[in-house]
Amino acid sequence: MNCQLRWGGSLTLLKDRGMTEASRYATVKTTLKKGLVMNSQVKPGKLLINNEWCEAASGKRFDVINPATETKLTDCAEGDQVDIDRAVSAARKAFETGPWKKMAARERGRILNRVALLLDKHRQEIAELETLNNGKPIAETLHVDLTLAIETFEYYAGLADKIHGETIPVNGPFLNYTLREPAGVVGQIIPWNFPLLMAAWKLGPALATGCTVVLKPAEQTPLSALYLGNILMEAGLPAGVVNIVTGFGPTAGAALARHKDVDKIAFTGSTEIGKLVMKMASETNLKRVSLELGGKAPNIVFADSDLDAAVNGAMRGIFFNQGEVCCAGSRLFIEQSVHDEFLSKLKASTEKMIVGNPLDPKTQMGAQVSKEQFNKILGYIEQGKKEGASVVTGGAPAHPKGYFVKPTVLEGVTNQMTVAREEIFGPVVCAISFRDTTDLVRQANDTVYGLSAGIWTRDIGKAHRFARDIKAGTVWINCYNQFDAASPFGGFKESGFGRELGEHALELYTQVKSVWVALN
Ligand code: ADP
Numbered sequence: 001m002n003c004q005l006r007w008g009g010s011l012t013l014l015k016d017r018g019m020t021e022a023s024r025y026a027t028v029k030t031t032l033k034k035g036l037v038m039n040s041q042v043k044p045g046k047l048l049i050n051n052e053w054c055e056a057a058s059g060k061r062f063d064v065i066n067p068a069t070e071t072k073l074t075d076c077a078e079g080d081q082v083d084i085d086r087a088v089s090a091a092r093k094a095f096e097t098g099p100w101k102k103m104a105a106r107e108r109g110r111i112l113n114r115v116a117l118l119l120d121k122h123r124q125e126i127a128e129l130e131t132l133n134n135g136k137p138i139a140e141t142l143h144v145d146l147t148l149a150i151e152t153f154e155y156y157a158g159l160a161d162k163i164h165g166e167t168i169p170v171n172g173p174f175l176n177y178t179l180r181e182p183a184g185v186v187g188q189i190i191p192w193n194f195p196l197l198m199a200a201w202k203l204g205p206a207l208a209t210g211c212t213v214v215l216k217p218a219e220q221t222p223l224s225a226l227y228l229g230n231i232l233m234e235a236g237l238p239a240g241v242v243n244i245v246t247g248f249g250p251t252a253g254a255a256l257a258r259h260k261d262v263d264k265i266a267f268t269g270s271t272e273i274g275k276l277v278m279k280m281a282s283e284t285n286l287k288r289v290s291l292e293l294g295g296k297a298p299n300i301v302f303a304d305s306d307l308d309a310a311v312n313g314a315m316r317g318i319f320f321n322q323g324e325v326c327c328a329g330s331r332l333f334i335e336q337s338v339h340d341e342f343l344s345k346l347k348a349s350t351e352k353m354i355v356g357n358p359l360d361p362k363t364q365m366g367a368q369v370s371k372e373q374f375n376k377i378l379g380y381i382e383q384g385k386k387e388g389a390s391v392v393t394g395g396a397p398a399h400p401k402g403y404f405v406k407p408t409v410l411e412g413v414t415n416q417m418t419v420a421r422e423e424i425f426g427p428v429v430c431a432i433s434f435r436d437t438t439d440l441v442r443q444a445n446d447t448v449y450g451l452s453a454g455i456w457t458r459d460i461g462k463a464h465r466f467a468r469d470i471k472a473g474t475v476w477i478n479c480y481n482q483f484d485a486a487s488p489f490g491g492f493k494e495s496g497f498g499r500e501l502g503e504h505a506l507e508l509y510t511q512v513k514s515v516w517v518a519l520n
Helices: 021-038 081-097 105-121 123-134 138-162 195-209 223-235 249-258 271-280 307-323 336-351 371-386 437-445 460-469 504-508
Strands: 047-049 052-054 061-066 071-077 174-182 185-189 212-216 242-244 264-268 288-292 298-301 331-335 390-393 408-411 428-434 452-456 474-477 510-518
Touching: 047 081, 061 123, 071 223, 081 185, 081 212, 081 242, 081 249, 105 123, 105 138, 105 195, 105 223, 123 138, 123 195, 123 223, 138 195, 185 195, 185 249, 195 212, 195 223, 195 264, 195 504, 212 249, 223 242, 249 264, 249 271, 264 271, 271 288, 298 307, 298 437, 307 331, 307 336, 307 428, 307 452, 331 336, 331 437, 336 390, 336 408, 336 428, 371 390, 371 408, 371 428, 428 437, 437 460, 452 460, 460 474, 504 510
Parallel strands: 185 212, 185 264, 212 242, 264 288, 298 331, 298 452, 331 428, 408 428, 452 474
Antiparallel strands: 047 052, 047 242, 061 071, 174 510, 390 408
């Protein structure tokens, strides 16, 4: 995400196109018609197996909802075990006998580059679709989700022909070298908070290495992945290399995690389901597993920090994507001497946020993804109040219709309260005052999670000591929620294992073979 993308910034792409509110909706309607119904090439609502769009074997379908209006957007094929079986066998055939694995790595890179170009070409349409389906603001979909998804494919396009083994000096008259081979057929289960971006994080490295894939998007947000399916085919991906099965977790997802012919499973979602996936992955065979799970990140503000920048960072940490971010800075530790000043600045800025129509380019926070999430978040706010926290601002639905929650600041939170221990996955930040800096790292680490952490201070020694001591996969110093396709991302502790993005992600999708050659 671009550092310049700050709350209150002017992101006016749709407006730049000279659109009125009414014509913007008209455009979206056209998009929907074109994308989902009329264009014979794009057939979301179906499963993509072996480069063909097809119905679920059961013929079942499920509704896809627009969370901003609570109305049905469309419906999708409800894949289950039978469809997963079909998709896995297409992926197996493509892996064993198709051209993908044998193709020159550079050619695979070219195809991935074409995917990036096509995503860029259809950026507006996909962003609108994503916003309609997920509820996130169009400014973020366009400038964060789409930009990062495109960059992810570009990055792995460039890496495809740079995956190589090594020669190792061994004892005796032998030549020893390693081959880095693709892991095989990969199952990828992704969540609803960044639907397209999570697909890109998963597909980019898997395809660069020569794996074939069965992708299971979240049931709440399947549309952008289906759009991507069409782009993958247009870019030249051979049949069976990427198969997309929409459907529910306990049926389609579980069938993929259990499948005997899947070599590796990559999962992003809740810690609860991640543990289940890990168990299922060893039921019929011994799949390799990588998990990117929940978080309860500490975001620490010291008195010596630039307080205005820290306020901005605290907001970006928790309100970005409606707080539906696994690395959200949900535990906001504030040094006591600046606690009141900081909170009054935070309150003032939070109350200026524009929460509403996700398709309006001025909107800064959209709708939560589903009624379930909406109710869960409001339930946590009530729980926080019951345990002694008080609401500085927010704490209620933002609009009578749609799953909008006001950006919420709770104060008087202790690290032991439910709101500080469990992942809320919403726009609710828990302010915790601290005086004793020696105990701070212990408190920050006092969580089952370890995905990320933030620190705001002008003292570089303090910042780097914290970066070493905190048990988290990502540390942001005087910034928050920065991402780049080249920088690894993943968790410590119950936030999971394995690193996505960067060169590290290639390790998830390759295995090393050691070859010995007698030289005498
Ligand atoms: P959340 O609780 O935030 O919706 P989940 O972890 O349940 O997150 O969902 C993330 C992904 O995991 C989704 O694609 C979902 O369909 C899938 N999923 C949910 N339950 C299961 C399950 N029992 N087995 C496999 N995948 C599942």
